[in-house]
Structure formats: C-alpha cells, structure tokens
Amino acid sequence: MTSSEWLVHPNRSELGPDKPGRNGHYRGLRDPRVRLPVETCEARVTLPRKMSRLADHDGAATFSGASWLFVVGAARTFARTHTEVEDVPPPFGFKDGGKWWWWDDTTSEESILDGPDAAGYVQEYLERLFPGMPITLSESQ
C-alpha cells in the first residue's frame, strides 16, 4: 500500500461551468440575519473618456468598503484588470510576524490606516494606481 493511492486527481477540482457535481458548488441559504453591508470608506476615481464604459453615470469608478484596506484592494484589482499602468504597485500592505509591511517597503508596529493620516496614505497609493486621474476620498462613521 503506497500513499499515492490516496491522492486526488487534479480533474476533480478543475475549473469549469457551474453546475451540480462541480467542485466548490454551494447552495445559498436565505437568511433573515443578512444585512446590507456598511461601507464607510469610499474612493472615487474620475476615469478618462476612453474608459467611460467602465465608469458610473458620472464618469467615475467608485470603490467602497468597510475599511480602507478593502478600498485599495478593490482599486488595485480594477487597475490591474482595466488600466494600462505598466508597473502596478504591490498590494497596499499586510501584517506578518506582528509587524505591518507596506507597499513602499516601509514597516510599522501599528497599522498606518488606524492613524489620522490614513486617507493621505490611501490617496498617495491611488495616485500610483491611477496616474493623472482626479481622486476623491470620503469616510463616514
């Protein structure tokens, strides 16, 4: 008996059309506890005319979430997918080994997004993602 007998063939989890029997398929449950997400942080980026098909009716792309980390994550995904920025900066930041590591190779013990300058850091990052495009940030409690 060798361990190779209990290995899974890769085709069991290959990507494909969603239908019963495909790996990863789930069933949504209607639940009274579902709540509309609270989005307290928002960034609006006015897109150039050539990207108007990706914009809202006011010509901007809006990224919003419950935290600035969500907003910059969504914005970076959009930039990577839809813009021609050759050198998309690395992810904004992460926590590892008790320390925060930031996209500009700096580190900190506490998250810079918990401080009073959070919006400024986000603005600087978004300007790298969307060079030359007007950016407006807003935050509600």
Add this chain to the structure above:
Amino acid sequence: MGAKTARPNREQPVALDVEGGVISARDVKAARDVAADVMTERGFQRLANQITDELRDEDSSLTRAARDRDRATPRDASQVGSERLRGDLPAEGDFRRALSGRQRKLRSAVKNQVMAAAPASQHKAIRSMLSDEDSQEWRRINGGLHVAAGDAQQLGESDRAKVQRLDRAIQSYERLNDRTHKVYVAVRLPDNHQDVRGLRDLPANLRPGSGVAFDQFTLTRHNLHETPGHDSDRHVVFEVVTTRGMYMGRSDSVEDTTHLLPRGMQFEVASADYAPYETRSGGFGERLVLQLRER
C-alpha cells in the same frame, strides 16, 4: 396613460445559487440564479434532515453503526483539545502563508495512519471517487448530493454505500486529527455579474451574514496560491477554518495541499476582505476572499 398596471414584465427577485438550478429571470438566465423561495424549500429539507438525525441518535434500540448508516449527513467526529492548535479566521490584513513542510508532514502522517487502517471497501471508494482519471462518478454522486440537499439516503443503494465509505474515511481522520485547517476553494461568478468594487457588488446571498451550504463533498487547498481560480477576478474564493475533513495532499517536494471537506456543511459568510497571500514563487499576491464560519 397613467393607469397603473400589474407590470407583468417586471423580473421577480432572484438570489444567486452557483450550484445552478431553476432559471427565473430572463435577463439573468446565463447566471445560475434560483428563486429565493426554492432555496428556502431546500433549506427546510436540510433542517428536517438534521432533526431526523438528532431524533435517530436518541433511539437507543439501534446500534451506533445502524444509526450512522441511516443518517442524512455524516456525524462530526472532529475535536481539537489544545487551545494552541485551535485556529480562527485570520484578521483583515493578515498575511496568508503557504503551509509549511512541517505542517504538511504532520497532516500526511495522520492520513497515512488512516490509510493503513482502512478496509478494502474504503480504498476502493477513494480510488473511484477521487484518484482514478475518470471523474464521472465523482460528478454524478456529488450532483446527486446537491439535488438531495446532502442527504445520502436519497441516493441509490450503491452510491449511498460509496458516499458513506468516504464519510467513514474522513471521520477516521477527524478522530486522529488534533488541529484546525485553513483551506480555500473558488467558485465562479456568473458571466454577467459585475466586477466586485464594493461590498454591495457581491451577489446578494454572499454578503456578510448570509448562509451557504455545501451539500457535496468539496475539495479545497491549504495554499491559496494553489487553489484553482485564485488568480481570476471572475472567481470568488472562500476561506474556511475548520476541524472537519481529511488532508489528501502530500508531504514531499510536489506541491499538493488538497483537503477534502465532508458533505453537508453549513457556513455563514463572516466577512469579505482582500487577503494578502504567499505566491508560488515566495512573493506576495492579493485577492478578495469571503471568510466562512461554520454554523
């Protein structure tokens, strides 16, 4: 003009069901959306199954083996005694490292123990369901479990027996396992679903607080970068922390951290975050993950 009508063309509210099923709205028929009422019906079926299983467990006239055979969904055999080895969902911004060689070896050792003690019938079930190149049986039986809301008693005799052999192999692993697992699986968004730029862009039934049921067996990976679909923005990746399931990966230099989750699991979407993770090359990537907490 001005008279009110019943607006017969108005679309009925729909909820996304990636498992696919009844199509209820003209404009979204490409997506696998099912009417919320239909999902509720199956939700009730699951609830009825759970109640029946609990009542059966109280029937002392049957042996435990007989009670297990007649259960709709498998019994949870997992336990983690050590607080140190009990994990929780990562906090926002936490780096998701790849599974270390030591962790892979520990899990492989338990798997090898289970494998060595397993009867021939379980070896046969693992081979035909998971290892053989032909995946038809896996898809057919998993599809049947979906239709039956995870209830193996609704399957034919042969399929039910095979499902329960797989259940028992998983339970053997769960009894020996002493730690939690953090695993990932991706599902594809319908082609016509918009990009996720905000929490409100998530499919309505994947918003935080929603419930999801995995009626089928589910193959996950411990490493996010190894999960099929992790590099696609058209996929949603679920992050699950659980004591359930069986490690099916390897411990050698071949990268394989496959983990099999049992059928009949229910979760609540705890949060939606952008998760930084270790890539195959040792660098770091980032993607949207939906964290699922067991119910």
